[in-house]
Structure formats: structure tokens, C-alpha cells
Amino acid sequence: MPSTAEPIIQLRGATKRFLSGRGDVHVAVSDLDLSIQPGEFIAVVGPTGCGKSTTLSLVSGLEPASDGSVRVAGREVTGIPDRIGYMFQADALMPWRTVLGNVAAGLKWRGDGAEATAKALDWVARVGLKGFENYYPHQLSGGMRKRVALAQVLVTEPHILLMDEPFSALDVQTRSLMQDELLRLWQGSGTAVVFVTHDLEEAITLADRVVVMTASPARIKDIFPIPLARPRQVEELRVQPDFIELYKHIWSCLSDEVAIAREEAARVG
Amino acid sequence: MPSTAEPIIQLRGATKRFLSGRGDVHVAVSDLDLSIQPGEFIAVVGPTGCGKSTTLSLVSGLEPASDGSVRVAGREVTGIPDRIGYMFQADALMPWRTVLGNVAAGLKWRGDGAEATAKALDWVARVGLKGFENYYPHQLSGGMRKRVALAQVLVTEPHILLMDEPFSALDVQTRSLMQDELLRLWQGSGTAVVFVTHDLEEAITLADRVVVMTASPARIKDIFPIPLARPRQVEELRVQPDFIELYKHIWSCLSDEVAIAREEAARVG
Amino acid sequence: GCHTQGSDASDAKAGGTDKVTIMVGGLDKIIYLPAQLTQSLGYFKDQGVDVKLLTQPSGANAENALIAGQVEAVVGFYDHTQVMQAKGKCLESVVQFANVPGEAEMVAAQQADTIKSAADFKGKKAGVTSPGSSTDYLTQYFTAKAGVTTKDYTTVTAGAGQTFISAMQKGGIDAGMTTDPTITTLEQKKAGQVLFDMRTEAGTRKALGGLYPASSLYMSCDYVNQHKETVQKLANAFVKTLGYIHDHSAAEIAAKMPTDMKGGDDTLYTSAMNSSKGMFTTDGKMDGDGAANVLKVLSFANPDLKGKADSIDLSKTYTTQFVDKADSAS
Amino acid sequence: MRPDIAAAVARTRRRHRNHRIQVWLLRLALVVVVLGLWQLATTFWLDPFFYSQPTAIAKKLYVWFTDGTSKGSIWHNIAVTLEEAVLGFVTGSIVGIVLGILLGRARLVAEVISPFIQMANAVPRIILAALFVIWFGLGLESKVATAFILVFFPVFFNSFQGAREVDRNLVNNARILGASRVQVLWSIVVPSATSWILASLHTAFGFALIGAIVGEYTGAEFGMGLLINQAQGTFDTAGIFAGMIIITVIALLAEALLGLLERKLLRWRPPSPSVDTAAV
């Protein structure tokens, strides 16, 4: 699906450092180089704590890069770029709004008040929460909250969609339903997706390219194109031999990193 | 591993209802009957939002049952039972304490101040966070926070261990390491574990019995004994034919439920 | 209520009635009793003036309200007109209610044996209502006359009323200057006794070597010049009231006062009234020597008048032209 | 609704009612004990001249409400004070909330201005009350100004802090979803700060009453402050306490209204565990 147009997201030597506790500096991600075309679906995998979320926050403009350049739609990122959607790893629902109010919020803020409720109702149903429209977040289970967050982002129809482990709190069946739904929506929409996950199967199932990041400080270790045909049917894909081949190939790369991350952690301090 | 001693956890007709939004009543779990022996490892699976977390909160004494009885160690649960550990689905680290402070908290509160720091240091290392002892929670990634929470619970060496999707934010490799670690610790410790997960593979890998819950309101649909030999080696188990057989068997039961849950949600409202 | 401001109201004559707002430095104090009494007797109405009485616990802010044009007149101590002249503001007393301060220097019961004259104040704690008040200046003056300077004793702010009584009972002050009904209450409670009774001419002369005209109705000179008619009506009313006080017993006067102002203890109030009523003038006229004596006291104690007695033109601080006419009218 | 659920709901209702009755009984008991001790103490040990007596205060209140006061009907005096207090409360809270929230989100301005606000907060209000009389006259305005200034500061500081405490995740999420600065303020910051603001409003009405009364002290024609001032001037301790009691009762009524508002605004909250959720 990658087109050869100008990249919509472009990281060049992007680096992010944090001042940790007592004045020392923690390098979260370092020298990232990555170009993403409009309409491309990128999955990012890597050991936990390596800097995946940090990378998304650089692209979203929420955190400025310490060094290097982050460009979105051809412009250097200084604030939040237009038409970007970001589903956070942490809970970020407004506790004082109902499910419906949370999902409709984005549209109302953007001034599409008229159809906001109708669209939001539709999305609440699509994520399987019909009947829960008037519940407050604290009345929902963990997985239900995640689905509300998903609807909240998707209803705004972003051109760039950043997703940080969106399905990790869902049971397998709901998860594959959601994956299918996501693919169906994305297909032909021209939206660029950056999808962080710790589930390599999921990454391969969904993405055009899988980015494997190294252990902390994160760099890009390798990028694997996934030449599986689209449209893909999530459930069926897993048993295909190409898939299994790809899985093994990328897994060997990833598991090295995870092992390094553990050793690293064991060595420090 | 189940012994024939008096059950350490016993639910009889346990029911939990919530007053939702505008005065109507939401039945979260209904008529649960379940006995768990000391030293038994129980996994609970079920569709998202069915009431798994609610079940744990009944056992932990944090929420009183609306009906029926919940007994722990032979006594009706009114407050928090002794020597119980509960790893929450949501983040519950103290933001004003460092990783080490968070992990040591339980021991200090219980009066084991002397060895608290040493034990906590040990546990921080076991969950792979050596070097991060002095970080505050907001400086950690999502997966790292989960591991801190894990260490925080395990360091108190509970007799009953309730875990609510503890590994869902971890990458596969870290997760299997954690699973191994958990099994190693639990083995022969006499601790009863109730482990909520949405990953059936994980459930079968770890548990003596897998409890499948029905769609909301949750009841127990079926309980499957897992006659796999112990000690188990997580990575190797998955390819064994018994395992795959069990998986298929339980999956067919579970997926019915998930499908019902979706239909239910679609029908309501 | 939406109170109209005095300055706007004064010029508006509603149905031929003049509207005047008077700020009283403590409507409930017996030294300022003529204000409420005139209102109760209806003499303002008889004169065709619509008077609104406001009250304020301390006299000092009353001038500010007057100078800022919030009120037309103040019922307060005459000495303020002199201080104001030193500050470049012209105020004048038009009706003088009393030529004595109406205060008494009280001595705490425990100290009755040790403090017998002004000279005994050395090393004691002398109470005043507030620093920079007339009680402060009078205390400084009568002690100085006995050769005791402010460095020899401590001046303590003790407020008026209950705080003063409590301070005297608890030894917070050894002596102190206050007015009725505090004086009478102290006597009744046997917590203190009178050293100098400045409610009478004799006592005032003994303490200060002359009179000390105090309680009065004063206004800004400009107002007096521009509203002679209105001022005359007020003077008429007040002089009539002063006559009433002279001609009636304490009990009769007390009966005319609103119950609240007597604090629920009629006998106390009546007996306080009895000891105080003698201080009021009958004609509202300023005693010229008394005015000079005030200047003497102030130029000793007030920081603005210290050593500047000569620059004060006493004739601009009071006038008797209105009370003179009022007398002949009645 | 299934019958067993209906029964459970009824049970909860009953428990709630019993709880309320218990609370009221305890309050009543407390009042009775305090008044009883007071009456006893002033009868046997303390001088009622300074401490008054419940019976004397009750008598005073009776007189005020039947015969009226020297300043006219007690209701009129209450109305005057109430008007001043309400105006001061409303203006002070609104300005405090708006400024607090705006400054709470504008870091540079806040850093520059905050020491001055701290300074202003340390200016004694009685002195201000005197200045207000000069600036605004002796009418309603100066009392409202005094009430305003007393209300403003606590509300401002709480709104300010509340606006700064907002969960950063929520703000980030809203910004990503396309909320403008104003919308973030209105949809995220204000609701988040609500419990902060409400906490300050709980004290604020009391302060507004105090402001009105301090203002009346500085010069007034009617009002509860005047009545109390007069009672002080005439050693009428019962009058002082009677005036204070009327004021505190007004404050309580206002507090009850505020409680209703609070319950409405914070309906989205999880109910507190001990009373509400236990076994429906």
C-alpha cells in the first residue's frame, strides 16, 4: 500500500532525552530515522521501556525533540499537527462525561456539533458498547474504557493515527474483531497509522512495515516490509505459511533485543 | 496440585449489583459458585466487561457482595482478609515514591522494616528494573510500571494472590520470563492464585483450573482442569499436543461467550 | 437597602425637606446621645430636615467620610477640627454639645491604693481606646502636667466597652480613660474607680487645667457656607434637644431612647445617664477658653500640631452664629 | 425489575434514611450538650456579663423577631446584610474563579503577578474596609467591595491551584482531539478544578458575610453588623451572640444550597464507598 508521494511523517536523527531524578540525563530514544508515506500502516515493536511511547509523543508534537528533526506533512513539528489522532497507552477519558460525551467530544471541539452525536452513537456501537452510552468511565471495565478511547479517536477521522497498545486489554476475540474493524476503516482511507504493540503477531497481521526498535536507548534496529496481500482477514492470516515465515524471521531479530534489554537492566546499578 | 483440604476461597451464590447512572441496577456478577484450595492456581477468562475484576474485588474484601457468601480461609469476608495480595488492573503506584519506595511499602507497613529494602531491591531486580530504583512512576513506561506493581505485590509473600491482567502490557518475551518467574515462585509455596487474563494460552500455561465466565452478567460457565505436568516450562508447553487439544476445547466454550457478549451489546439500547 | 449617598442627597430637596446624613462616632455612646435623642424626639422632622444617622465605632474614620463627601456632618470630638486644620482641611463645629470630654480616668480596683494622682502613673499601664485618639492625648497631657512623660509608663490600646472592662479586671491595664456607660459599669462591678471625672467641669479643670470642649456637631466650612439654612435647622433641633436634656430627668431621657441602645439594662443606663447628663451644655455654645485649652493639649501631644499652636486659627474651627440664632428662636 | 433486586433497592433506601436520621440525632445531641454546658457554666462559674447565656440570647432573639430592633425590623436588617453578602459572594467568586483558572494556565503571567497577589492577600481587610468607604461611599458598594475582597482570595488561590493540578493526560488527549485553548480550559480544566473551586466556595460565603459585617462596622445605617456593633457598644453580650447566631444560620442555609449545587456538579463521581455502594 505504500505510495511514493512525499512522506507524511519524517523523523531524521530524532532524539529525546529526559532529565531524570537527580540531574542525570536519560536518553529515551536516539537518532531515529524513519519516513512514513500517507496511507501506510506501520507497526512498532520493541522491548518494554525501550521508547515506543516516546516516539509517538514526538510525532504528536506533545513532546519536543531534544535533537534532530520531526516533520509531519512536510512541516517541522512545533505544536500539534492538524488531523492527527493519538490513542494513549494510559487512560485519558474525561471522568465527568459519559461514554457518548467522551466519544462526541472531538467532533464538538472541531465544530462539527451537528452530526457529532449521530456519529458518536455509531462509533459507540461499532466498538461494541451499545447500551453503555450513558455510563461514566468509572462504571466501565478496563477493556471497555479502552474501546471508548478507540472510538473517541477514530470518530475524528484523522489523517495520521498514532495508537499505543490499543488492544492489549481486550480478550482475543474482541481484539480480532477490533483489528478487522480497524483494517476495514483504514483500507483506502489514506490514513497513515503508527501502531505500537508488544504483540508481534498483531504487528505482522496489520502492518505494511514492522519497525523493530532496540533496547533502551531506542534506535531503529530493522524495518521489515510485510508483503502479505490486502485485504487481510485477521483470523485466517495466522495459519498461512508466509505469515509464519515472517513471524520467525522478525521474532529472531526482536528476541535478541529483548534479551539485550534484560541483560542491560541486570547490569545497571 | 489441588489438595483436598478445606477451600481457602469459597464463593457461594455470590452476586454483585451496582447502582448505575440514573437509579437502574446493573448486575455485574451473579450466583458465582467456586471453591479454591490452598496452593491452587486458578485462571479466569471471559469476555471483556463480563465481571472478572468485580469477582476479584469481592474476594479481596474491597467490595461487599450484594448477595450470597464469600469466604476466605473459612471466614466470611467483611474486611480485607489477611495475607492477601492483589495486583490491580489499573495503575495504583504511589506517584510520590520511587520504584524502590513503592516496592518496599508493603513490607514497611507490615512492620518488616528491617529487611524491607533488601527484599525490595531483590524484587526490583527480579522484574528486570535494576537501575531504575530511584525513578518515580511518571518516569517509567507503561510496561515498567506494571512490573513495579508486580514486585510490590509479590514482595509481601501473600497466601492468596489475586492478579488482574498482570502481564497484558508486556512484550511477549518479558511476559514469558515473568510467567516463568511467577510459576517458580508459586511452586510449592502453598499460595492460592486467582489469575485474570484475556489470553487463553496464558491461562492454560499457568493454571490448574481455568474458569470460563459467561457474558454479562457473569456466571461461571464451565471449569476446566488442566492436567499438564508441573513444573511447566512456559515456552515449551505451547507446542505440546495436549496443550493444543485443551486450547481448542476451552476456546470453543469461550468464543461462544464472546460472541454472545457482542450480540448482547448490539441488542441493548 | 440602596442607600443614596449623602452628597447627592443634600442638594436634592424632596418636598421642601433637606436631606442630611450625619455620621456619629458611636451612636450608642452617651456623649453623643443628643444625635439619637433629637431623632427620637422628632425635632429634625419638626425643622423640616430629613436626617439619616450613620454610626461608626471610632471617630477617626468619620472625618474621612466627611472630607470625602460621603456625609454632610459628623457628631464627634471637637479636637478633630483643629487637627484637620493642621492638615489643610477646614472643618468647623456648629453645635457644641459639651465643654468637657465626658471621659473619666479610671483606676483598677487592685491599683486603687497605689495610683492616687497623675504622678503615680510611673511604671504603670495606662489604657486608651486607640492610639492617636483623644483619650491618648488627654492621658499624655495630664500625666505630663504631673511631670510624668510617656516614657515613664506604657500606653496600652484597650478599646472601649467590654474589652476595656476585661482588661482592667485582668490587670491588662492599671488605669485607663473611657466614657459612660463603661465608667458606671466598672464602678458597679467594683473593678475600678474614678480618678479624674472629666464628665464635670470641676473634674476637667482639675485634670487638664481648663475645659476641653469635645462632643459636637461639625461640618466642612464649605458646606456650612453654602447651606446656611440647613445648618440653621440642624442647630435649632440640637439646641432644643440640649434644652430637653437639661429639663428632664435621666429616667425620662432614657425612656426616649430605643431599647437596644440601652443594652437591655435600663437601670445601668439610667444611672450612667445620671452621672453624665450634667456635662451637656444647654445652649450648644462653645467655650472660647476651652477651645484654646484644646489647642494647648493637642500641641503638646498630637504629632501634627506639636509646636504649631500659633499657626492654628481657632476662629475657623467653630462658630456660634447658628446656636446664637437658635437660642433666640426658642 | 426482578423482585429480589427491587427488595435490595428498597433496603438501600432504608439504610440511607436511617443513616440520615442518625446524623441529625447526633447533631441535635451535640447542640443540646453545648448549650447545656454553656448555661451551666455561666450560671455557676463564668460571668454572664462577658459570656452571656443561652436563655438570655434566646430572649434577645425573641424580642428581635417579635418587636424588632432599634434599627427597624430584624428582617430588614438581615435583608440588607444578605444583599451585600450575596453580591460580594457572586462577584468575588466569579472574578476569583475566572482569574484563578486563567492564571493557573498562563505560566509566565502567573509567575510575574503571583507575588503581587500574595501581597494583596496580606493586606488587612479592616484597613481596606476603611479605604473602601472613602472610595465607594457609605452605601452598598463599600460593603460589597469588602465582601468581594474577602471572597476573592480563597477562591482565586484554589481555582489557581485546581487549574494547575489538571491531569496532563487529559489535556494532551483533548488537544490531540482538536480542542482549542479555550475549549481545553472549558472542557478539561474547569471540570477538573471543580472540586477545588467548590472547596473554596464552602468557606467563601462565610467570608462574604464577614465582609458585609466588617463593612457595616465602618459605617452603616442598617444591617446585622450594625446591630452587633451596637450590642458591643452597650455591653449587650446577649445581643452580640444573637447577632452571630443569625449570621451563622444564614451561612448554614447558604451552605445547604451550595451542597445541592455540589451534588449536581459532581454527579459523575464514583460514590463514596462506605455509605452508597454497599450491597444494592
Next chain:
Amino acid sequence: MRPDIAAAVARTRRRHRNHRIQVWLLRLALVVVVLGLWQLATTFWLDPFFYSQPTAIAKKLYVWFTDGTSKGSIWHNIAVTLEEAVLGFVTGSIVGIVLGILLGRARLVAEVISPFIQMANAVPRIILAALFVIWFGLGLESKVATAFILVFFPVFFNSFQGAREVDRNLVNNARILGASRVQVLWSIVVPSATSWILASLHTAFGFALIGAIVGEYTGAEFGMGLLINQAQGTFDTAGIFAGMIIITVIALLAEALLGLLERKLLRWRPPSPSVDTAAV
């Protein structure tokens, strides 16, 4: 440390310093503008009798600090007021925090008592100041009591609310981990409520000063309140303002100390985005 990182850290330090300088310059500019306008206005339009003048105030301050006041050295007066304020502040905050947190966690007691606390909060402090003089005498105690009562309420209400706002997850987790009620209070509730408490302490020292001054107004031998009262009595507007300025400067110094404490206690917080984290 790698050289590029070291450079980055140095850059951050520099940015911080520049920011601080900017803030101070802006504050200075504000002071100059306000004083300038004041001087101008009182020279040409307003009566300095009411509004005084910066130059007159400066002169007054100069006299006070060189020749002393009629009540002795200005330092002595400051010390007296400060002692009263500090004592009132410390006792009022401690009692307010402790009671607030305890009641915040004890629902039944809170429900029973809270209307009485609301009532107490509505009692005008000037009346209380007078009562305190009667009960405690003219010495230190009555002023400390007045300062105490002014400090207590805001601190109490914020601590109370802060204790109620605690994240229920955290409390549950602690209880499961074996924390006793006291430990939950100390390890979870108190740290959670810290920002609430600190927010109230920001206003509280100002209130303590006001309390001391109101107390001195009602009766005293020394103190800034007495000086201001005297200035009022002698129509010395410059003196009033000079006294207020001294008080506000004291309040600012106290505020600076409190700021240090706050930064220490809240070190665990994520730094605010705009200034601190930008590209190390």
C-alpha cells in the same frame, strides 16, 4: 556524560536562568509603572490626603527605620506582630491539617460536625477578636487566637477536601498491601492531599498576619496593627500605607519560604511542560 549531552544540559540551565531574569524584569517593570502612576495621579488628580503618595510613604518608612516610631523601634513592632502571626500560623495550620485530614476520612463524624464548622467559619473575626481580648487578655494570647482562627478555616477546608479527593485505587492498594488505617492516612492520604494543603498555606500566612493585626487593633501595646491604627487615628495616610507595605513584604518573605518547602515536598511531580522538560 557525553559532550553533546553536557552541552544540552548547559543549554537548559541557561534557558532557566534567562527565564528567571525575564520574570524579575517584568515584575520590576510592573512595580515601577504602578508607583509612577500613583505618584502622578496623586500629584495631579487625586487628593493625597486619602491616597497618600509613594514619596510620602517612602519618607515615612525612612523615618520609621531610622528614628523609630512613637511606639519604639520599628523592628520591635515588627517582631511583636511577627511572633503573633507565626504562632497563629503554626498552630492554626497544624490543627487545621490534622483535623481536616481526620474528618476527611471519618465520614460519620464529618457529617455530624461539618455544619458546626461551617457556622463557626461564618462568625465575623472582628467580633471574635474582641471576645478573645475579653477571654485571653491584652497579651500575646488573644492575637495568636485571632491569627489561629483566621488560619484554621481555610487550611481545614482544603485539608478536608484534599483528604476526600484521594484516588481510591491508591487507598485500596495500600490496604491490600497491609497498611493500617493510620498508615493509609500517613502514606497515602497526606501525600495526596499535600497540594491541597500547600494551596491553603499560601493564603494562610497572609491571614495570620491579618489576624495579628486585627488583634492588635482591638487592644495592644506594640505591633504593626497598633502603628496602623495610630496612623488612622491621626489621619496619617502615608503611615497607613507604610504599615501595609511592611506587612506585605513580610508576607512575601514567608511566601518565598513556603515556595521552597513546596518544591521540596512535591519533587516527585512531573515538571510542568513549558519550562522544564523542553529539550534537555
